[in-house]
Amino acid sequence: MLQSKLFYKTDKPARSGFAAGDAGGEKSAISHDLLARAGFVDQLMAGVYSFLPLGFLVLQKIENIIRKNMLEADGQEILMPALNPKENWQKTGRWDNLDILFKLKGNGDKDYALAPTHEEVVVPLAKKIIFSHKDLPLSIFQFQTKFRNELRAKSGILRTREFLMKDLYSFHSTERDLDKYYDKMIKIYMNIFKECGIGKNTYQTLASGGSFSKYSDEFQTTTEAGEDIIYICKKCKLAINKEIKPENSVCPKCGAGEFDEKKAVEAGNIFKLGTKYSLPFDLKFRDKDGHEKDVIMGCFGIGLGRLLGTIVEINHDDKGIIWPKSVAPFLVHLIEIKSDKKNIKATANKIYQELKKNGIQVLYDDRQDKSAGEKFAEADLMGIPFRVVVSEKTLAKNSVEVKERNKNTARLIKIKQLSKILK
């Protein structure tokens, strides 16, 4: 039975709705407020968060959606170290030039870096695997904690200094092969965001490529909490990040000239790295003719915590979170209304066991010291898709009350039918 205090936030929330921040004009992300109050995350310090049981369950759901899609892209999952030697970062010049790099000292004054990204690890690794054109293409991915010493952490969980990221690195023998893979990955990325419930608000967005290429592609989700401004082509829905917009007065894809301006959060970013990191580590392969050539690389990232926060930014109302079923911590929030009649508890318990047996994930609120109103309010805040209430009233009709979080009306369902309608 899941009723730990970690699941049920004990703080009494403000009753005047979730006016973000105070009257002084300070504003912070709604997702941060909701996630903290509902007990999904806990802040340790600026830009560093713990994921509590509910939040961790969501994080794992998101991870599994991404993993499934990366396997679809022929990715092989590994886990690389976060603690890195200085030398690798010197080779690429980033030890001195990357201002967000966390540096630390070990025994004997030895220098280490905490990896903010993993080219400096994956390329030397690939060097031990890739020798021939027969070894290509190759895709390697991981879910790893990244460390970035952001000058300013902000927007709650949306911009942190330590965060879980999926990063996939692809290795190709030709530019053309990278291009093909890159286009395929754009589709796969859009599918990930769709599966996470933010597909309608997420746009492929042309952006600056940083120092490696002219452009990169971002996946921007439109929300007021966003840090970026994007221009969405009214015709083909391709978006352009404000940072490169002056260069494009018409849509580079369809040629139309009308755009919607929106604030957005960058939920993912993909790059054509080319030989930027192959060169410093001398990553080469032999082609069919025996000639030595540089390996061409691509890089594909998604920040999981930020994605989680973005999902909340998109899916909430004035009562709390409304989780899409695909990433909800549980499918069903089973609430037992306290009663003197013993059969209420027994029946609720039976329903709980029955649902679990059917493979349905249930959070069972059987606390005896909480009023119905309090339980309902917390259920709304937590945002689990189905609320199932067992009480004297419902049992009198051999039923339970089922209410979906994203709907306004509840209905009575015969207990025997319950498992069938929960989808």
Place this chain on the structure above:
RNA sequence: CGGGGUGUAGUGUAACGGUAGCACGAGUCGUUCGGGACGAUUUAGUCGGAGUUCGAAUCUCCGCAUCCCGACCA
């Protein structure tokens, strides 16, 4: 990294330079019991360090923390 704001109990908030108070939470008892119930009772606090003063939560300086704006953002 520049600018600004804020640090009071677990949380949220009051207190003119003069007895640190209230609400929520948590504990106990009783009454409630389908939309954040009620009474009684208990618990717990001025970010740290210097200074001014008869006296500092309050004023000054330093530090630390956090939030916001900007810059930055593989």
